[in-house]
Amino acid sequence: MNIKEEKIKVILQFLRQYKYDQTFQKLQEQSQIQLDPYSLELITQSIKNYDIKQLEQILNQYVDENTKQQCILKVLEQQYIKLLKLHNVQEAVQLLRNQMTKFCQDEDQKYQYASMIYLPELKVKQEQELIDEVMQLCYKQIGLIEPNRLVTIIQQQQAKQILDCHFHNKLEQDYKIIQKHSCNFQLNIIKQKKNISFCLFSSNGQYKALVHGLSIYLYQFDNQIKEYQKKPRKIPTGQTSVITSIVFSPCNKYLGTSSEDFTVFVYNIQTEKKYKLEGHNAVVQAFNFVLCDQQKKKQKNEYDIYTISKDGWLYEWNESERKGGLKIEEKLLNLHIHQQKELLLLTSQNKISLYQLYSKKQISQTSTIKNNQNSIVDKDFNFVLLFVSDTITQLHLYSISELLLIKVFQPTSSITTLSTQLDFGCMNSNLIAAANSSGQLLVWHIQKSSQPIEIFQVSEQQKEISCFKFHPTQNQLYVYQQKDVKRQSSQQQQVSEDIRAQFLQQRHQFQRHPWGMQQILNFLQRIARQEQMSSNQSSMQEEDKGSSDEDL
Structure with a gap:
């Protein structure tokens, strides 16, 4: 069977399996490749009716003797178990003596069936499960593709499309298996000149938050005009030093920032209530929202907040009340949380550590190059990307489950210096982006080369890019270039x-x-x-x- 014929049979089998009968017949006629559905239907009906004679006649035409014996024995075995479950022991013994023994491979197999009379817990397989097992034995000889092979080929086609196209991470409905994939799907880069230190979107894309100075500017998406409102809501944080991070809660109801003034500011978008977390003895490097542990009662709020500071402390808060602290290690960089997997990932200047979320029990830890400066994780919490500044700046990709280094992504040359801001693509999590000192935006593909697949000259006059962020629901990348810096007094x-x-x-x-x-x-x-x-x-x-x- 050549590759083209195999691919057509895969499609035919898929259409047949999901009852696209008209499409199935049309493709079979056009391709002139027969899947022989009539014999397949006869085999299915024989198994359903336990018609061993008809099943044996059909299998004699397609499969070898050994495969035929295995298929028939599987059907007889289920009939035998059914009789035992109904306590028809005499009929079961007659079935074993008169029919099953002819298809047993040796005496040991006969004794095993005989001993089943004394086993109290025998399970009868579902009808479809039995049919699938029989088909699994004789798929190749009938001329079909094995079910596992069918799944594998579809996965291969998906991977092929991902490699053919930079911006797809799923199999498109109109994808052509035989032809090479091509499309006009492009990353839409939205460039703006604003003195912004952070840009962040809520997970549903309803809000965009920009950090300017010591204030947050919150933009809401207008569904009528299909863009963000021009006039934002200004939210003064009240913090007195540089803001170090900004985070939306998973429900998109809360927004907060951490600062070099040792505090965290939390804002309720709906009620406009705000409060501060105070109690750190060093710069608060990062924080995150965690759904309250259901086993603990008397919580003031639906979320706990985990914070980390540069002196190595991890604190847990409920509203402004500090519940506890844990000394981790010096020079912590970032903390990442996945609520469903109940995992907490901490990165420091020279380590990655994985913890259980609520118990804070360490699962695993690995040492890295001693010059980590930033980290991000993908939305599915499968990978963590580290910004490493050694002799040259690089991006190191680790798997979270094993904490193993998978790949190293490099800039265009050893002279090029990357900025510490990073981001994973949202529409396509295979994409990662970083900016360099020349105002260029570099995009890599995880499954492709360690070199960038795209380089965009975003900033004019090679001015540095202050921040950028992928949109969570649209194929957009927002890039902010600083205005001219005001001169010192x-x-x-x-x-x-x-x-x-x-x-x-x-x-x-x-x-x-x-x-x-x-x-x-x-x-x-x-x-x-x-x-x-x-x-x-x-x-x-x-x-x-x-x-x-x-x-x-």
């Missing part, structure tokens, strides 16, 4: 210039002393610290003060 610039001048005046003295190198480093650190402080203060004060949607 003359006073802040003067402080930086004074430190530089002092450094230049004293640099010759440093060369004469053994502690000179340390002093040089101290001056450089002071200059960098001052510029960072100036930049942070300028962005938080200037942008957040009287900010509006146009300021974004």
Whole structure:
């Protein structure tokens, strides 16, 4: 049987199995490849009626002697068990002596059937189950494709389509098995110039949240005009330092942010109620919403909140009440939660750790390269992607179940530097994206090469991309490029210039002393610290003060 004939028989068998009789007949006539459905129907009817003579006559035409004996014995076995279940022992013994023994392979098999008389718990197979077992034995010799093979071929075609096309992750209804797949399905990149540090969508796509300065701007999707409303709801967080993460609850009713001021801000979108979680002793790196454990009563809220800080603590909260804490390890980066699988994944600068969600009992842990800087997981919680900054920046893909490194994704060259922001595709979870320092957006395919499959020049004048996010329900990727950064005030610039001048005046003295190198480093650190402080203060004060949607 050649490949073309096999594929047509797969389709014919599939159509026959799901009762597409007219389509089945039409395809069979056009292809001139017969599936012989009449014999198949006769075999099915013989099994249903326990007509052993008719079954034997049909099988004699198609299968060898050994296969025929196995098929008939399976049917007789079920008839034998039925008689025993009805306590018709005498009829069962006669069936065993007169018919079944002719098809038994050896004496041991005869004794096994005889001993079944004394077994109290015998199960009668369902009619369809018996038919499937018989068909499984003689599919190839009848000219059909084995059921497992049928499933395998369909899966192979799905994988082939995924490899043929960047943006599909399921078998399309109009997919042509023989022809190579081609389509005009493209990723729609929506570019905007706004001073945004985070972009996030609710899981149903109903809300889009942007972080600007120390405020959240919440956009609601308008079903009539099929786009997000122009005027957002401004939500001041009340936090006093840089926001480190933003999260929607699974029900899309709550929204929150964590901050470098050691707090977490939580906002109820429906009631507009808000509160803060305070009690960390370090920067809150990330947090997530967890449905309350049903075994624990007297909960104030439907969700617990898990938070992690840079000093290695994992805290559990219900509303603003802290319920407990666990010291994990230093330099935690992110926490990821899957509610249905009841799993908690923690990433740090050099480890990945998997825990049971409620008991917080460690399941497994693995060491990684010691320069992890960010992590994300796919929506099905099968993979975790790490941003690694070693000699060059790379993306490392791990399987969550085994915590094994699967693949390393690289930028276009060793000179290219990736930004720490990452994202998994939502419509197609095989896609991952990252930005580089030249304003380009790089897209990789998990099942393809370690090199990008697409490179989009998004930012003008090679300005850095501040953030980007795949839309959860549409084939869209939102990309935000920063506006021109406001210049520092003359006073802040003067402080930086004074430190530089002092450094230049004293640099010759440093060369004469053994502690000179340390002093040089101290001056450089002071200059960098001052510029960072100036930049942070300028962005938080200037942008957040009287900010509006146009300021974004």
